[in-house]
Amino acid sequence: MVIDCGHCPLRKRDVFEPLSDEEVEFMRRFKIGELKVDAGATVLMEGSNSPQLFSVLSGLGLRYKLLPNGRRQVVNFVFPGSFLGLQAGVMGEMKHSVEATSAMVLCVFNRTDLWNFFKLQPTRAYDLTWLAAMEEHFMGEALTSIGQMNAMQRMCWGLMRYATRCSDLGINDRDRYPFPFRQQDLADALGLSLVHTNKTLMKLREQGDLSLGDGVMVLHHPDRMKDRSLLPVGSPNRRPLI
Amino acid sequence: MVIDCGHCPLRKRDVFEPLSDEEVEFMRRFKIGELKVDAGATVLMEGSNSPQLFSVLSGLGLRYKLLPNGRRQVVNFVFPGSFLGLQAGVMGEMKHSVEATSAMVLCVFNRTDLWNFFKLQPTRAYDLTWLAAMEEHFMGEALTSIGQMNAMQRMCWGLMRYATRCSDLGINDRDRYPFPFRQQDLADALGLSLVHTNKTLMKLREQGDLSLGDGVMVLHHPDRMKDRSLLPVGSPNRRPLI
DNA sequence: CGGAAGCTTGACGTCTATCAAGATGTGTGG
DNA sequence: CCACACATCTTGATAGACGTCAAGCTTCCG
Structure with missing residues (x-):
């Protein structure tokens, strides 16, 4: 089937x-x-x-x-x-x-x-070329993030970028997003050590901005996280589906 | 004309x-x-x-x-x-x-x-799609470099990658490469501060591996720099010309 | 029950950013 | 021709962000 x-x-x-x-x-x-x-x-x-x-x-x-x-x-x-x-x-x-x-x-x-x-x-x-160009664009954003931001900024940017893509696809439930990743995965994505990733997440939790665990991420204050991002996180218009 | x-x-x-x-x-x-x-x-x-x-x-x-x-x-x-x-x-x-x-x-x-x-x-x-995919690949390499390497490794990797591309195009003269960039440009490419970029370059100069200035870069020991790169710098086969 | 995987926390060290100042070279205007 | 501003490179001092090490905690599973 x-x-x-x-x-x-x-x-x-x-x-x-x-x-x-x-x-x-x-x-x-x-x-x-x-x-x-x-x-x-x-x-x-x-x-x-x-x-x-x-x-x-x-x-x-x-x-x-x-x-x-x-x-x-x-x-x-x-x-x-x-x-x-x-x-x-x-x-x-x-x-x-x-x-x-x-x-x-x-x-x-x-x-x-x-x-x-x-x-x-x-x-x-x-459409295929379009997709490739779009991937290149995303990668350029990530490069900029890792190259120019500190840990907290990267984290906020990365999570907002992730949440935005989820929203585009409708695989979230309000502020709850699926998150089947380990902190190690996040660390490797952001170019941070596991320990520092953990501590940065802790700060966000303590400030009540974020819950994360058991495969789920909840953003309690997406606005605050966006402010800390340095790079605006936009939803690119439309993309082709192959 | x-x-x-x-x-x-x-x-x-x-x-x-x-x-x-x-x-x-x-x-x-x-x-x-x-x-x-x-x-x-x-x-x-x-x-x-x-x-x-x-x-x-x-x-x-x-x-x-x-x-x-x-x-x-x-x-x-x-x-x-x-x-x-x-x-x-x-x-x-x-x-x-x-x-x-x-x-x-x-x-x-x-x-x-x-x-x-x-x-x-x-x-x-x-060919256009090919090019786009290739750019994406290069960008992924750069991301990996900035995300996982220290200053010296990034520098060596970046300069070797640059030199390799020049060689592919034949715009070098043996170990002499055109280099019309400021140290600030290099710093912004590698995600380093200007000062630290300068000091890293100095180390390479003191060890006799590199000359750089007046629009020209000379690699005296490309092999040594390659060793410090962590990521192998390969010449991708061929690429399309648009 | 023992072990593996993942998360959490504290202590410590170091790599890299930031600040500041000086040196060098180049172009412009008087 | 000199004075001055400006851009770039250089170097030292200081501070802080982040990595590494180490240990303990939880959960899950054989």
Whole structure:
């Protein structure tokens, strides 16, 4: 019982550009199956050359790079609607790994069919470029955050950015957001040590701005956190869904 | 006397994917002129909505984001062959600024013609996506560097990455590389203060690994610097030229 | 019950930012 | 030609943010 692209639950969200009937039909042929993985699973591995591409239907995860000395940088979070494997599809191999931090359902595509986007479905190809440019933009924001902000600012910015993406997708309940990550994950994303991440979180808790634990984050004063962010956290208009 | 795409000097470099005659002809029609700017000029500004796209023919520059508090993050360096303005072309507006740090010559294109890539020239559209994915990759590397390395490691990694790109383009002379940047630019790129950047450079100079000044960088012991980099600095195979 | 994984807290050290001042070079105007 | 402002680089002193080390706590699971 694989979900038909015509009834893709993500398409209901209006963060995503609507698709024409023709495009939906094309995606239907492009999709070759679904992959369900448990929390903790590695979906794609750095250096690998997976013949498959994925689009996230549900679940959360993260992309990260490992360093020779064992450290790890989380380069960004993976949400429903994220497209995985483009790098391997276009360059030779994956330049980072992707891990599921909750159970996930992924649409599976054939990497070799990617070319059909460009040959047969220029609007979809355009969307692909759009997505790539958008990812680049997000990454530039993260770079700016890590390069120029102190721990508290990074934390507030990072969590607000995360909350905003959740809101776009409607996977939150008011101020309650799913948060299937360890503090270590957060630390690796923000370029902080685990201990300092913990202490920074504590401060936010003590001030009553935040609850975090058991897979859930609650923002009691999003306004205050936004003020501390330095970088404004905007919802980019719309994005394409692949 | 505008350079004809058929005789583009960059195409001689074998870092760039070769183009078919048809593609060259297409690019010729796409190109609407050339822009020459002096060192210090702002080519694109954050928040702007330029109707033009650019491809760098010669010269060096940098992309940066400004923060409300006046700080600045250099998100990457601009080399010959860099494509500028894709973000504005595909999202609504530029998310960073681009500044020329040396004199530059740019090919100018019409943003509204971008769609022709997808409609008429799928191989070129594919290359565009390729480029975007590659930029994303570079940015992920930089993020990892700033997030996980100390000052000396970042410096070595950053300079080696820079030198490698120069070598790919053949704009170096052995171990001598053009370097039209201030220490402040380097500092903003590495997420370090100006003072600490200066002192880190000093250490490299004292150890005889590096000369830097007057627009020129000389690497006397690239091997030693590579060792201190933590992240291996590889030349990615080939990239498309737009 | 023992062990592993994750969270929490305190103590300590150090890397890096900030402040301040001086040195050098370059361009402009008198 | 000199005086002056300005930009960039340099260097030392000081302080603080953040990393590292270490230990204890909880929860979960075999």
